[in-house]
Amino acid sequence: xxxxxxxxxRSRPLISWRVRKLLIGYSxxxxxxxxxxxxxxxxxxxxxxxxxxxDVLYKPQDYRFxxxxxxxxxxxxxxxxxxxxxxxxxxxxxVFLQFIFxxxxxxxxxxxxxxxxxVRTLTLLPWIIPGVVVGLIWQWLYQPNYGVINDLLIRAGAxxxxxxxxxxPDYAMAAVxxxxxxxxxxxxxIMLLAGLQAVPDELYEAAHVxxxxxLSRFWHITLPLLRPIIVVSTATRIIWTFNYADLxxxxxxxxxxxxxQITSTYTLTQAYATLDFGYxxxxxxxxxxxxxxxxxxxxxxxxxxxxxx
Amino acid sequence: MTARRAKPSxxxxxLLAGPVVWIGLILLTAFALGPFLWMLLTxxxxxxxxxxxxxxxxxxHPTFENYVEAWTSPVTPFSRFFLNSLxxxxxTMVATTAVSVLAGYAIARFRFAGRDALLLIFLATQMFxxxxxxxxxxxxxxxxxxxxxYQALIYSNFSFTxxxxxxxxxxxxxxxxxxxxxxxxxxxxxxxGALVRIVLxxxxxxxxxxxxFAFVVSWSELLFAISFTTETNMRTLSAGLLYMxxxxxxxxxxxxxxxxxxxxxxxxxxxxxxxxLIHGLTAGAVKG
Numbered sequence: 001x002x003x004x005x006x007x008x009x010r011s012r013p014l015i016s017w018r019v020r021k022l023l024i025g026y027s028x029x030x031x032x033x034x035x036x037x038x039x040x041x042x043x044x045x046x047x048x049x050x051x052x053x054x055d056v057l058y059k060p061q062d063y064r065f066x067x068x069x070x071x072x073x074x075x076x077x078x079x080x081x082x083x084x085x086x087x088x089x090x091x092x093x094x095v096f097l098q099f100i101f102x103x104x105x106x107x108x109x110x111x112x113x114x115x116x117x118x119v120r121t122l123t124l125l126p127w128i129i130p131g132v133v134v135g136l137i138w139q140w141l142y143q144p145n146y147g148v149i150n151d152l153l154i155r156a157g158a159x160x161x162x163x164x165x166x167x168x169p170d171y172a173m174a175a176v177x178x179x180x181x182x183x184x185x186x187x188x189x190i191m192l193l194a195g196l197q198a199v200p201d202e203l204y205e206a207a208h209v210x211x212x213x214x215l216s217r218f219w220h221i222t223l224p225l226l227r228p229i230i231v232v233s234t235a236t237r238i239i240w241t242f243n244y245a246d247l248x249x250x251x252x253x254x255x256x257x258x259x260x261q262i263t264s265t266y267t268l269t270q271a272y273a274t275l276d277f278g279y280x281x282x283x284x285x286x287x288x289x290x291x292x293x294x295x296x297x298x299x300x301x302x303x304x305x306x307x308x309x
Numbered sequence: 310m311t312a313r314r315a316k317p318s319x320x321x322x323x324l325l326a327g328p329v330v331w332i333g334l335i336l337l338t339a340f341a342l343g344p345f346l347w348m349l350l351t352x353x354x355x356x357x358x359x360x361x362x363x364x365x366x367x368x369x370h371p372t373f374e375n376y377v378e379a380w381t382s383p384v385t386p387f388s389r390f391f392l393n394s395l396x397x398x399x400x401t402m403v404a405t406t407a408v409s410v411l412a413g414y415a416i417a418r419f420r421f422a423g424r425d426a427l428l429l430i431f432l433a434t435q436m437f438x439x440x441x442x443x444x445x446x447x448x449x450x451x452x453x454x455x456x457x458x459y460q461a462l463i464y465s466n467f468s469f470t471x472x473x474x475x476x477x478x479x480x481x482x483x484x485x486x487x488x489x490x491x492x493x494x495x496x497x498x499x500x501x502g503a504l505v506r507i508v509l510x511x512x513x514x515x516x517x518x519x520x521x522f523a524f525v526v527s528w529s530e531l532l533f534a535i536s537f538t539t540e541t542n543m544r545t546l547s548a549g550l551l552y553m554x555x556x557x558x559x560x561x562x563x564x565x566x567x568x569x570x571x572x573x574x575x576x577x578x579x580x581x582x583x584x585x586l587i588h589g590l591t592a593g594a595v596k597g
Contacts, residue, residue, distance in 0.1 A: 024500050025419030029427070032412035032471055039468035040434050043445035050444060108333045119334065121580055123341040128579045129572050130529035132547045136554070136568055137344045140351065140561055148347055151364045182344070236436075243438035246531050250551060264440045271444040272536055284441035295436050 051281030070282035079258055087262040091241045094180040102188020110196045127186035135250030138179040142166050166252050169259045176248050176260050195229035235298040352565035359562050375566040387567055389542055390549030397462045397545055398527040405470040405523040413478025414504055434472040442468055443536050450537055457543050465533040470523045481515030521582040525575050546571045
């Protein structure tokens with residue numbers, strides 16, 4: 001037996017086919033892994049490290065290790081607690097309204113009408129343009145003297161005096177949330193539209209024959225079948241909105257008097273304007289922990305619902 | 310054939326459905342497009358018309374002077390901003406696509422230890438706030454001497470393009486049957502050859518969508534652009550628009566022209582992308 005295999009010496013590859021295949025697979029992953037390592041993993045490590053130091057960019061002489069000092073400062077920072085509160089208003093106000101109007105939009109865009117493809121594309125526009133563009137457009141619409149919103153409301157008799165929407169502590173948050181709603185409706189519209197198109201028509205027809213009205217068909221067929229996509233899109237949107245800083249940063253910079261300051265814009269302000277990297281690091285770590293907790297909870301809830309292809 | 314009984318509610322529903330749908334569609338379109346339309350009208354107004362009291366809705370003497378001024382202004386050189394964005398986004402797009410095609414293919418085709426964990430990491434990275442990365446990346450680029458370079462912006466863009474595009478590519482590759490590459494490999498193609506000759510052509514639409522997506526999201530990027538550049542000449546469009554606001558009293562005429570100019574390219578690209586993007590989005594991974 002042994003002599004047989006010896007007499008037909010097949011050159012055995014140095015490394016077996018299986019291992020080689022595995023090595024090829026890993027080598028394909030190297031560029032992506034390097035990208036993430038250099039731009040996400042290492043920076044996060046540094047953010048954690050920064051949060052343990054007194055690290056204000058223009059005070060290099062004060063640079064030193066202070067342990068949890070930045071975190072303790074955070075606990076006693078009333079603005080930080082205010083930003084958490086504001087974040088809740090910002091996130092849930094935005095996502096709730098985006099969802100309601102986005103659902104309505106999806107139901108409308110599902111109807112058959114001429115020019116449907118064009119209308120679908122056009123209504124998606126607010127979602128794809130840069131955040132800074134959205135912010136500037138609405139800043140101009142809200143402008144107290146030359147803004148069209150004040151003008152229309154006064155003409156319609158809804159109010160008698162011009163309102164400085166973005167510099168009023170009472171209206172600023174509502175104004176930025178409204179802008180974010182405008183921007184986010186298309187997101188829910190396309191997600192839910194994709195879900196609606198996957199519902200087989202036979203279900204509706206059968207329900208119709210059985211005498212179910214519009215509302216009951218919506219309630220008993222549409223909603224349950226869309227549940228997975230609703231959970232996925234809402235959760236990702238919540239996370240994204242919590243992290244999203246551009247719009248508020250452009251429109252109000254967190255003002256007036258922190259009325260629109262959310263945790264992510266506060267972190268940004270600390271890093272970008274105050275140049276207090278230590279404190280910004282501590283805020284980032286808190287943001288990260290909140291996000292990871294939420295993501296973990298989300299993955300647990302969606303386990304079994306979401307089946308990636 | 311079961312004859313459908315006409316129920317009293319049927320007639321009511323049909324009567325209601327037509328007008329409700331139409332009114333809804335008109336409201337939806339007006340709400341989505343109204344602000345753009347207002348910006349477009351603003352950009353065509355001269356200074357006097359822009360700041361007229363009472364508010365003048367339509368430009369009586371439409372003019373392109375705002376566009377010309379924004380494009381050629383030496384203080385806020387919009388043409389320069391535009392080219393900067395074009396370069397940064399194009400390089401980001403090409404590099405991101407190359408990287409994510411390889412990684413997506415590996416994840417879709419090879420069973421290796423840590424595959425699921427890796428996918429999860431790519432998903433989790435999308436959930437990370439980019440404000441988290443600003444301070445450490447700034448320190449990092451400063452140490453490497455990359456402040457005010459295109460590289461700093463391009464590398465930073467990878468932090469949010471790559472995780473998402475890898476997910477998109479995994480989805481596309483998984484939908485392509487394995488048999489084709491396997492028979493190519495039996496015919497003597499190596500792995501890379503099979504990927505290039507068989508899989509890539511089949512995945513072309515998906516790859517195009519991924520590329521455009523990377524371009525569009527980089528086009529919107531603001532925070533990295535304002536943090537890692539200090540020279541006016543290095544500003545991207547988003548950063549440049551913000552810079553225009555910060556310069557002096559806001560020139561809404563020029564600014565609105567800038568807004569329209571920076572919207573057009575993404576709007577055109579998006580029209581191509583739409584169908585594929587929706588597929589990618591509903592496949593499970595979401596950013597933006």
